[in-house]
Amino acid sequence: MKKSPQLGTRILLQMELEFSSESVNYRRGEEENEMAKRRRKYTAEQKVAILKEHLVEGRRLSDLCDAYDLHPTVFYRWQKEFFEKGARAFEKEVGCRTKKLEQKIAKLEKKLTQKNEVLSELMEEHVALKKTLGEV
Numbered sequence: 001m002k003k004s005p006q007l008g009t010r011i012l013l014q015m016e017l018e019f020s021s022e023s024v025n026y027r028r029g030e031e032e033n034e035m036a037k038r039r040r041k042y043t044a045e046q047k048v049a050i051l052k053e054h055l056v057e058g059r060r061l062s063d064l065c066d067a068y069d070l071h072p073t074v075f076y077r078w079q080k081e082f083f084e085k086g087a088r089a090f091e092k093e094v095g096c097r098t099k100k101l102e103q104k105i106a107k108l109e110k111k112l113t114q115k116n117e118v119l120s121e122l123m124e125e126h127v128a129l130k131k132t133l134g135e136v
Contacts, residue, residue, distance in 0.1 A: 047078050
C-alpha cells in the first residue's frame with residue numbers, strides 16, 4: 001500500500017498543532033502560577049516590619065524587594081499610607097485620655113445635678129415648714 005504525500009503532511013501538521021496547543025496550555029499554567037506567587041497578603045505588622053528594615057535599619061530597597069518578593073511600587077504605596085495614617089497612632093492615646101476625661105466630667109455633672117435636686121427639695125420643705133409655723 002502506497003502512502004500519499006498529503007497523508008504524511010497531514011500527520012505532521014496534526015502533530016505540530018497538538019504540540020503547539022500543549023505548549024500554550026503549559027505556558028498558561030506557568031503564568032497562572034506566577035500570578036499566584038506574586039499575590040501575597042502581608043499583615044499590618046509584616047508591612048511595618050518591612051518598612052522599618054528600610055527606614056530604620058537602612059536596608060536597600062532592592063534587597064528588600066528581592067527578599068520579600070515585592071514590587072517597589074507596592075513598597076512605596078505602603079510607605080505613603082504609613083506616613084499618611086501615622087498620625088492616628090498618636091491620636092489614639094490623646095483620644096483615649098480625652099474620652100476618659102469626658103466620662104469623668106459627665107459623672108461629676110450628674111453628681112452635681114443630683115446634689116442640686118436634693119438641695120432644692122430640702123429648701124422647699126424648709127420654706128413649707130416656716131409657713132406652717134408662721135415665720136414667713
